[in-house]
Amino acid sequence: MSHDATIPATTSKLVIRNIGLLLSGDLDSPILDADTVVALGGVIESVGKAKDVDTTGATVTIDAKGTALAPGLIDSHVHPVCGDWTPRQNQLGWIDSCLHGGVTTMVSAGEVHTPGRPKDIVGLKAMAIFAQRAFQAFRPGGVKIYAGAPVLEQGMIEDDFKELAAAGVKFLGEVGLGSVKDGTTGRRMVGWARKYGIQSTIHTGGPSIPGSSLIDKDMVLETDADVIGHVNGGHTALPDEQIVALCERSPRALEIVHNGNERAGLLALRTAKELKQLHRVILGTDSPAGSGVQPLGILRMISMLSSLGEIPAEQAICMATGNTAKMRSLDCGLIARGREANFVLLDTAQQSSGKNLLDSIQKGDLPGVGMVITDGNISIQRSRNTPPATRVPEVMRA
Numbered sequence: 001m002s003h004d005a006t007i008p009a010t011t012s013k014l015v016i017r018n019i020g021l022l023l024s025g026d027l028d029s030p031i032l033d034a035d036t037v038v039a040l041g042g043v044i045e046s047v048g049k050a051k052d053v054d055t056t057g058a059t060v061t062i063d064a065k066g067t068a069l070a071p072g073l074i075d076s077h078v079h080p081v082c083g084d085w086t087p088r089q090n091q092l093g094w095i096d097s098c099l100h101g102g103v104t105t106m107v108s109a110g111e112v113h114t115p116g117r118p119k120d121i122v123g124l125k126a127m128a129i130f131a132q133r134a135f136q137a138f139r140p141g142g143v144k145i146y147a148g149a150p151v152l153e154q155g156m157i158e159d160d161f162k163e164l165a166a167a168g169v170k171f172l173g174e175v176g177l178g179s180v181k182d183g184t185t186g187r188r189m190v191g192w193a194r195k196y197g198i199q200s201t202i203h204t205g206g207p208s209i210p211g212s213s214l215i216d217k218d219m220v221l222e223t224d225a226d227v228i229g230h231v232n233g234g235h236t237a238l239p240d241e242q243i244v245a246l247c248e249r250s251p252r253a254l255e256i257v258h259n260g261n262e263r264a265g266l267l268a269l270r271t272a273k274e275l276k277q278l279h280r281v282i283l284g285t286d287s288p289a290g291s292g293v294q295p296l297g298i299l300r301m302i303s304m305l306s307s308l309g310e311i312p313a314e315q316a317i318c319m320a321t322g323n324t325a326k327m328r329s330l331d332c333g334l335i336a337r338g339r340e341a342n343f344v345l346l347d348t349a350q351q352s353s354g355k356n357l358l359d360s361i362q363k364g365d366l367p368g369v370g371m372v373i374t375d376g377n378i379s380i381q382r383s384r385n386t387p388p389a390t391r392v393p394e395v396m397r398a
Contacts, residue, residue, distance in 0.1 A: 072104025077284025110173020183222025206236030
């Protein structure tokens with residue numbers, strides 16, 4: 001829409017001004033020279049200096065008060081079940097809690113904690129389609145959950161993937177959590193999924209729960225899934241030499257998760273850096289899990305990778321935003337025209353030793369979340385879960 005076009009009365013126009021630091025989510029250009037963002041109807045319309053963008057006719061104006069604006073964070077690896085409840089820890093409200101950690105988008109790696117999860121082909125397809133439909137319609141606090149991720153089982157044929165894709169399924173659950181545990185079968189089924197536009201993730205490392213199995217580098221390489229799920233283990237990591245081999249021999253996304261082996265995660269990060277392939281690194285929590293739900297899990301990963309992995313904080317933020325959006329073909333994750341208007345406004349936590357937001361993250365501190373916006377709408381203001389931000393944005397009166 002051009003700046004001089006008439007804005008329909010039903011279209012919301014969001015203006016965020018006085019942004020002190022604009023983090024783009026794009027690894028190639030992580031910091032933008034801009035202080036204003038305009039969104040129309042939940043989509044970013046323009047990004048630039050206040051004098052260069054049209055801010056007239058705003059339905060909502062936010063004064064960022066000099067805080068940082070970043071794309072809403074993406075959790076690349078969750079295990080939802082039903083609504084905002086997880087039987088894994090019998091916890092209510094876990095998705096809403098993650099929203100308070102800046103997460104606006106989640107990608108299911110399989111609804112594997114569903115009590116009585118069906119493993120026959122008719123049942124697993126029905127459950128996947130149900131989950132896709134349910135979470136498409138239900139968005140706790142505005143969080144978008146890409147759910148309905150079927151786990152591969154022996155006996156599936158190409159038509160099953162064609163049917164799932166036609167029904168709206170976009171992702172497979174972790175390869176290896178079902179009865180398909182060999183690379184030959186996995187590769188064939190992943191190929192069928194890819195043919196119909198369904199992206200795949202493979203479990204990597206030791207068993208996560210009783211009944212699951214080791215998936216080593218050989219099966220990961222042979223299966224050739226689109227995402228090497230929890231390359232640092234979920235929870236138990238592969239030996240170092242196997243992790244390095246996956247980084248070196250596969251071109252696929254390297255997913256580092258909170259609920260994995262932290263040392264192994266740092267090894268994967270360093271190896272990707274040495275290969276000049278940081279664009280492959282994406283972040284997830286792998287929760288809910290035996291170690292619980294981590295509302296600040298993605299922020300903790302950003303801080304850990306920046307402080308211990310010696311990655312600039314603005315690049316670490318890209319691994320939780322633009323990298324994931326690009327690898328998973330999502331319309332969010334970047335501050336750019338045409339992208340979903342999902343934002344998190346951040347500032348240095350009160351009393352942090354860091355001299356500014358990025359320095360505080362690189363010193364290992366978590367930032368304070370002052371506001372989260374989904375689809376151009378304010379979902380929360382000051383977070384109830386992060387340390388309190390030094391400054392918080394303010395909604396201006398019309």
